[in-house]
Amino acid sequence: MEKKIAVVGSGAREHALAAALLRSKEKSRILLFPGNDGMEGVVRGEPLPGDPRLAARILESSGANLVVVGPEKPLMDGLVDALLERGIPVVGPTAGAARIEGSKTFAKGLMERSGIATASWQKVSTREEAEQALKRWGLPLVFKADGLAQGKGVSVVTTEGEWEEALRRYLDRKEIPGGEIVLLERGLSGPEVSFIVATDGKRFVPFPTARDFKRIGEGDKGPNTGGMGALTPVPGWTERDQSRAREIVERCLWGLAREGTPFSGFLYAGLMMTEDGPSVLEFNARMGDPEAQVLFETLGESALPLMEEIAAKDLKDHWTIEATPRVGVVLASAGYPEKPVTGDPVEGLPSPETPIPDGALYFAGVEKKNGALCSSGGRVLTAVGRGATLASAREAAYRIVKGVRLKGGQVRSDIALKESESLPGLSDSRKED
Ligand code: AMP
Numbered sequence: 001m002e003k004k005i006a007v008v009g010s011g012a013r014e015h016a017l018a019a020a021l022l023r024s025k026e027k028s029r030i031l032l033f034p035g036n037d038g039m040e041g042v043v044r045g046e047p048l049p050g051d052p053r054l055a056a057r058i059l060e061s062s063g064a065n066l067v068v069v070g071p072e073k074p075l076m077d078g079l080v081d082a083l084l085e086r087g088i089p090v091v092g093p094t095a096g097a098a099r100i101e102g103s104k105t106f107a108k109g110l111m112e113r114s115g116i117a118t119a120s121w122q123k124v125s126t127r128e129e130a131e132q133a134l135k136r137w138g139l140p141l142v143f144k145a146d147g148l149a150q151g152k153g154v155s156v157v158t159t160e161g162e163w164e165e166a167l168r169r170y171l172d173r174k175e176i177p178g179g180e181i182v183l184l185e186r187g188l189s190g191p192e193v194s195f196i197v198a199t200d201g202k203r204f205v206p207f208p209t210a211r212d213f214k215r216i217g218e219g220d221k222g223p224n225t226g227g228m229g230a231l232t233p234v235p236g237w238t239e240r241d242q243s244r245a246r247e248i249v250e251r252c253l254w255g256l257a258r259e260g261t262p263f264s265g266f267l268y269a270g271l272m273m274t275e276d277g278p279s280v281l282e283f284n285a286r287m288g289d290p291e292a293q294v295l296f297e298t299l300g301e302s303a304l305p306l307m308e309e310i311a312a313k314d315l316k317d318h319w320t321i322e323a324t325p326r327v328g329v330v331l332a333s334a335g336y337p338e339k340p341v342t343g344d345p346v347e348g349l350p351s352p353e354t355p356i357p358d359g360a361l362y363f364a365g366v367e368k369k370n371g372a373l374c375s376s377g378g379r380v381l382t383a384v385g386r387g388a389t390l391a392s393a394r395e396a397a398y399r400i401v402k403g404v405r406l407k408g409g410q411v412r413s414d415i416a417l418k419e420s421e422s423l424p425g426l427s428d429s430r431k432e433d
């Protein structure tokens with residue numbers, strides 16, 4: 001009987017996962033809850049209700065043999081717990097384990113208890129406490145909301161003006177989403193790497209390293225976004241970096257299991273490669289977006305068996321995911337991230353019958369109106385380019401995205417620019433202790 005795999009989510013991350021599952025040798029039917037109008041070859045389900053028990057019932061009645069949960073919100077709300085209660089195999093952590101993303105104070109505590117390097121921090125609820133931290137550590141300091149904030153919870157403060165502004169926004173006005181509790185953390189510096197593994201709770205297999213480009217503007221300027229592009233693999237990544245990153249993941253998984261909330265699914269360590277080695281900026285309880293758009297491509301035809309082994313808590317020894325150069329460039333609406341303008345036609349798209357030879361388009365904020373695909377959200381799509389090198393993958397990604405027309409559409413022109421110019425092995429001037 002044909003297998004049915006349900007994917008929960010509606011973004012380009014879920015589109016890339018659906019495409020990877022469709023590439024598998026074993027044919028299966030892919031159901032998207034709810035997906036978006038840019039996705040071809042999949043069956044669309046209804047948007048799921050927020051109540052995890054109701055959502056689990058809908059997923060069960062769809063006949064899905066396996067569910068993969070993409071975004072963080074349903075994970076924190078306990079969708080995986082509700083599916084497990086019904087005996088439905090699922091890829092994703094329980095709500096208890098997802099606290100590693102949902103609460104920064106929980107994550108920081110776990111890192112301390114587990115010996116994982118991370119920036120010094122303290123909770124602050126008053127200006128006085130913040131001033132004490134400033135005296136102790138000096139600038140730069142980083143304000144973080146404890147809870148989920150859709151990428152809007154973090155402010156890196158480097159000047160006195162920014163400090164005053166942050167005190168007002170985080171402490172006086174309490175206007176940051178997820179910011180009932182506020183953390184202040186020492187600013188670190190160094191290149192950032194997304195180190196993501198697929199895990200059944202005991203074993204794990206790392207994806208190749210990735211980098212995302214969070215800011216809206218060229219040269220990493222301007223406000224943070226959901227992500228304007230991504231690349232894999234990160235040049236200059238050494239064997240030593242790999243073994244240190246693996247150790248961080250091992251400690252995190254071991255710590256969560258020891259504390260009674262074993263983690264399975266995708267564990268994402270956001271690392272800063274400081275002079276003293278990798279330090280964890282954050283853990284996410286899911287695959288990254290836009291990292292997914294480049295990383296799921298590296299699975300070739302293996303996405304389905306990998307998901308099945310994770311859901312069965314039976315990840316085998318045979319897995320290695322080879323690094324394969326990919327660059328993803330996001331097309332965002334005019335006005336994104338503050339006030340995205342939506343409802344404009346997305347034109348110049350290749351027809352589904354003629355696939356792009358050296359890349360793919362993964363859709364996010366789009367909907368069909370009178371048969372035409374129109375923008376319906378901030379990030380509209382990710383163009384992914386494939387190549388033998390980062391430079392050629394980058395070229396392909398830009399060629400693909402330039403073919404797409406959207407009024408006022410925003411594309412950063414410097415995604416993977418520096419990285420594709422650096423020669424592997426020569427870019428790493430960090431100290432090796
Ligand atoms: P987070 O959501 O915690 O990963 O933070 C978002 C972004 O803020 C990160 O990707 C970093 O660029 C920056 N950031 C977070 N924590 C720090 C830190 N301790 N020092 C410097 N930059 C940071």
Ligand code: GLY
Pocket residue numbers: 212226227284287288289290291
């Ligand atoms: N790319 C960062 C994230 O998914 O949180």
